[in-house]
Amino acid sequence: MTDEADLDQRHAEKMAKRKAARAKIIATKTIEKGLLIVHTGLGKGKSTAAFGLVMRCLGHGLKVGIIQFTKGAWTSGERAVIDRFPDLATIKVMGEGFTWETQDRQRDLAAARAAWAAAQEMMADPTLHLVLLDELNIVLRYDYLDVVDVVAGLQARRADLHVVATGRNAKPELIEAADLVTDMTLVKHPFRSGVKAQRGIEF
């Protein structure tokens, strides 16, 4: 047998084993439940991946609700796409901007409370498949909402509703309550080398 043919054969054997192992694992996964998903970390992709989840649901014809806790998080590119699904997607922009834009703690507090009320209303809508709480973590971080109340509210949702919460510095209480947590870890960022935010990438 040539070296190349030997390599091919060993590859086939290894992959057959891997396939069998995977099938065995997958067979044990039988639970269906609404997940509490958290995207946190200092890297990029937290809101973008959540937006991707939203789009995936819309592609399946599933209804989605979105609360934006800060105005700045999403811009025209996302909105233009979401607006193609007026029957399936509802967006509520509740925050007025990042907290260093408003510089007004009382206004931020009121906006956060109104956003959480809207989120609870959305979570009570039995037709929704997924609710996205974009930049929830930022209002929790500034203690504009009480994390214990928020976690209790999330846990009180119906059993098959998926919720995604995004934002850096997720609180330990939220991570503890979540089913799926991904930390978008910054490895390398071009902003550090003088590259500015660009259309289609950052906004």
Place this chain on the structure above:
Amino acid sequence: MTDEADLDQRHAEKMAKRKAARAKIIATKTIEKGLLIVHTGLGKGKSTAAFGLVMRCLGHGLKVGIIQFTKGAWTSGERAVIDRFPDLATIKVMGEGFTWETQDRQRDLAAARAAWAAAQEMMADPTLHLVLLDELNIVLRYDYLDVVDVVAGLQARRADLHVVATGRNAKPELIEAADLVTDMTLVKHPFRSGVKAQRGIEF
């Protein structure tokens, strides 16, 4: 002054300083260039965030090319959305499935080479704003393509073309060449607790 009012005032001062600091930093960011973006790591969100970037471009009316190095990576949800933009998005599914599905190294090798040829052709298209090389890292990891050739091909693209490469285990050579690298780090995954893949979330 009450405690609350004092807190508000200190908040306003702190945030005004933060806003000024941010404005100063942003003013130094003047370079526009096509970015080489890598989403890697063992966590979720690598392909989903890339899909989100694609959708953001489509929302802006910008053209996008997608090469899928493995068939399994995207499913009906994403496809249904992308298909709403037939004039802007081109998808080529080049791989036949994950390598443990085909179990055939020669077939995988041929598929990887054909996918890379298609990727190079796409990168030569001057009308595209972004090219997504989904699961490129998996074929590099199995050495189905030579990483030095691939990095050279990526670096030879035109200066304003954005490229996103996804997949776990990104090679150091690719990370070195990239402008923006995010490691989607697994913090918590429900698959480990017997929860199965669910519509709108995993597919």
